[in-house]
Amino acid sequence: MAQLLKRTHMCGVLRAENAGEKVVLNGWIAKQRDKGGIIFADLRDKTGIVQLTFDEGVPEDVFSLAQTLRGEYVIGAAGTVRERSAKNPDLPTGDIEILVEKLVIYSKAETPPIYIKDDDNVDDNLRLKYRYLDLRKLKMQRNLSFRHRIAKVTRDYFDQNGFTEVETPMLVRSTPEGARDYLVPSRVNRGQFYALPQSPQLFKQLLMVGGTDRYIQIVKCFRDEDLRADRQPEFTQIDMEMSFVDVDDVLAIQEGYLATLFREVMGVEIQLPLPRLTWDEAMERYGSDKPDTRFGFELKCLNQIPCVKDTEFMVFRNALDNGGDVRGICIDGGSKAFSRKDIDKLTEQTKAYGAKGVIWIRKEEDGYKSSVNKFFAPEQLAEITEVFDAQAGDLILIVADKPKVVFDSLGFLRRHIAGLLGLLDNKQFNLLWVVDFPMFEMDDEDGTMKAMHHPFTHPKEEDIPMLDTDPLSVKADAYDIVLNGVELGGGSIRIHDSELQAKMFDILGISKEESQKKFGFLLEAFRYGTPPHGGIAYGLDRMVMLLAGESSIREVMAFPKNQNAQCMVSDAPNAVDTAQLAELGIGLCDE
Structure with a gap:
C-alpha cells in the first residue's frame, strides 16, 4: 500500500x-x-x-x-x-x-470514457452514466460547493430567527397534490402502499398544531411527472411554516432571508421591501404570474379602442363577442430587428399556446405597414399604436382570443423576444412577489372547479362572503416569489377553521366521506386547537441553478435522473426478483 x-x-x-x-x-x-x-x-x-x-x-x-x-x-x-x-x-x-x-x-486509471474538462461537449446520457467522472470537472465541483453554501446560509438564517429544523416522514399516505405519487409497497401490511411525499405540506401543518411555532426543513420531495430542464422526479425544497402570522409577517421573514442569501452568496445587495404585484396586475401587464421585469414590452389591452371595439374584422370581432381579449406588445426597434420571415416563425411558435395567429404592425417614419392593412385605415392603425406610445421603427404584435390564450401567447412572446434581443441579463436580479392569487380556477379538461394552489389555502378575509355567491372571484392569501421570470417558491396562509375548511371541500366537490378518507388525520388534529399559520417552500435545485447561471437543475445535482427518469449510474429503475415481489404480494400484469 x-x-x-x-x-x-x-x-x-x-x-x-x-x-x-x-x-x-x-x-x-x-x-x-x-x-x-x-x-x-x-x-x-x-x-x-x-x-x-x-x-x-x-x-x-x-x-x-x-x-x-x-x-x-x-x-x-x-x-x-x-x-x-x-x-x-x-x-x-x-x-x-x-x-x-x-x-x-x-x-492508476484506465483511459476515461469522457473527457474531464468543463467544455467537453459530451452527450448528456454519457455524462450521467459516468457521473462520478463528470463530477471531477471544476465546474461541477464549484456548483456542488455553491449549493452547500446556499444550504448553510439558509440554515443559519432561519436558526437565528427562531426556526426549528424538523424531519418529516418519507413513507406517508397517498394524498392528491397535483401529480402522481411514487408508491412503496408494504411487506408487513400486504396489499397496502406508502407514498413518497410530494411535499411535507400536511405534516408541517401538524407541526403547527403541535406547537412547534416555526419549522424549517431542507427536504427531498418526489413527483412522478414528465421531466424538463428544471424538473426532476426527486427534488429538494426549502420548506417552512410559521404560527400566528399573516401574509406580511411571512413575506418580511422571507425578504430578510433573500437579502442575507444574496449578500453572503452572491455579494449583491437587494433593495427591500421587494415589489409586490397582484396576480391580476401581473397577468394584465406581463401575461404571466411569473413576470420577468428586466425589460419592458408590457401588454396593452385594446378591447375598448373604438377601431377595435366597433370593428367588423372577424378575428377581433369573434374574440370580443365570445368574452375574449385583444391585447398586444410593442417591441422597441423591432421593425428592423425582425423580418417578415422572423415574424412568421414567432407566429408558428405561439400555436403551442393556443393562438391561431399573430397580427403585426410596423410603425415607420412615413406611415404603417401591417398584416391587416386592408381591414384598418391608416388613422385606425395610428389609434392602435398610440396605446403603446409606439415610435418609428417599433413593432407591435397582437393576439386576439380567449384570455388564457392571449396571456400565455403574449407572455411567451415578450420573454422569448427579449432573449433574442439579448435583454436577459443574468447578472441582474429582479425579485418580486406575486400576491392575491385566485382561490379557484376552472379545469380545462372536465370543466370542474379546482383550487389554484391547494384546498388548505386561506381565502382573503374580505372575500369569504363570496364563497357562496361568486367563488371564482375569491382571492387567496397566497404568494409566489419570482426571480427574473422564474418562480423561486410559493406558499400561503392556511385554513385553520374547521367550518371554513368544510366549505372549501364542498365548493371543490369533495364529499365529507372523501375528505375524511384523504385528509382525515389532519382534520382530526384541527379539532384540538389550531393556530393561524402559513408558510412557503422554495425549490432549492431551481434556486441554485438560477444563481449559478446554469440552464438545467441537473447541473447542480450530484446524481440526477435523465429525461426518462433513469439513474444512469446505478441503472435504476430495474426489474426485481420475483421472490421479492411474492413477498410483497405483488404480481405484474402484461400491458
Whole structure:
C-alpha cells in the first residue's frame, strides 16, 4: 500500500505569496507533458489545478515515477512552491508551480470514457452514466460547493430567527397534490402502499398544531411527472411554516432571508421591501404570474379602442363577442430587428399556446405597414399604436382570443423576444412577489372547479362572503416569489377553521366521506386547537441553478435522473426478483 502523504494545501489555493513554502498536495492528474529533461503535470482537486514540475534537480526515482504518470492517476506530491518562469494568466495558480521532491501514486486509471474538462461537449446520457467522472470537472465541483453554501446560509438564517429544523416522514399516505405519487409497497401490511411525499405540506401543518411555532426543513420531495430542464422526479425544497402570522409577517421573514442569501452568496445587495404585484396586475401587464421585469414590452389591452371595439374584422370581432381579449406588445426597434420571415416563425411558435395567429404592425417614419392593412385605415392603425406610445421603427404584435390564450401567447412572446434581443441579463436580479392569487380556477379538461394552489389555502378575509355567491372571484392569501421570470417558491396562509375548511371541500366537490378518507388525520388534529399559520417552500435545485447561471437543475445535482427518469449510474429503475415481489404480494400484469 502506498504511503499517504498528508495534505497541507488544496491545489487551487496556492498563489505567488506562497513561494518558498513546503507543501503536500493530493489529487488527480489532469495532464502530463514529458519534455525530455523536464516533466510537467497538472494536478487537480475540487479547488482547481496547479502545475507540478519534475526537473534534473529532483531525485532520480521521483523523476522515473513521474514519467509513468497518466491522466486521472491519483497521486500525492510533496515539494516547494516557486514562481513560474512562463506564467499562465488563464489559471488562478498560473504564477507558481510546485517543484516536486516526493511522489506517491495511490491508484492508476484506465483511459476515461469522457473527457474531464468543463467544455467537453459530451452527450448528456454519457455524462450521467459516468457521473462520478463528470463530477471531477471544476465546474461541477464549484456548483456542488455553491449549493452547500446556499444550504448553510439558509440554515443559519432561519436558526437565528427562531426556526426549528424538523424531519418529516418519507413513507406517508397517498394524498392528491397535483401529480402522481411514487408508491412503496408494504411487506408487513400486504396489499397496502406508502407514498413518497410530494411535499411535507400536511405534516408541517401538524407541526403547527403541535406547537412547534416555526419549522424549517431542507427536504427531498418526489413527483412522478414528465421531466424538463428544471424538473426532476426527486427534488429538494426549502420548506417552512410559521404560527400566528399573516401574509406580511411571512413575506418580511422571507425578504430578510433573500437579502442575507444574496449578500453572503452572491455579494449583491437587494433593495427591500421587494415589489409586490397582484396576480391580476401581473397577468394584465406581463401575461404571466411569473413576470420577468428586466425589460419592458408590457401588454396593452385594446378591447375598448373604438377601431377595435366597433370593428367588423372577424378575428377581433369573434374574440370580443365570445368574452375574449385583444391585447398586444410593442417591441422597441423591432421593425428592423425582425423580418417578415422572423415574424412568421414567432407566429408558428405561439400555436403551442393556443393562438391561431399573430397580427403585426410596423410603425415607420412615413406611415404603417401591417398584416391587416386592408381591414384598418391608416388613422385606425395610428389609434392602435398610440396605446403603446409606439415610435418609428417599433413593432407591435397582437393576439386576439380567449384570455388564457392571449396571456400565455403574449407572455411567451415578450420573454422569448427579449432573449433574442439579448435583454436577459443574468447578472441582474429582479425579485418580486406575486400576491392575491385566485382561490379557484376552472379545469380545462372536465370543466370542474379546482383550487389554484391547494384546498388548505386561506381565502382573503374580505372575500369569504363570496364563497357562496361568486367563488371564482375569491382571492387567496397566497404568494409566489419570482426571480427574473422564474418562480423561486410559493406558499400561503392556511385554513385553520374547521367550518371554513368544510366549505372549501364542498365548493371543490369533495364529499365529507372523501375528505375524511384523504385528509382525515389532519382534520382530526384541527379539532384540538389550531393556530393561524402559513408558510412557503422554495425549490432549492431551481434556486441554485438560477444563481449559478446554469440552464438545467441537473447541473447542480450530484446524481440526477435523465429525461426518462433513469439513474444512469446505478441503472435504476430495474426489474426485481420475483421472490421479492411474492413477498410483497405483488404480481405484474402484461400491458
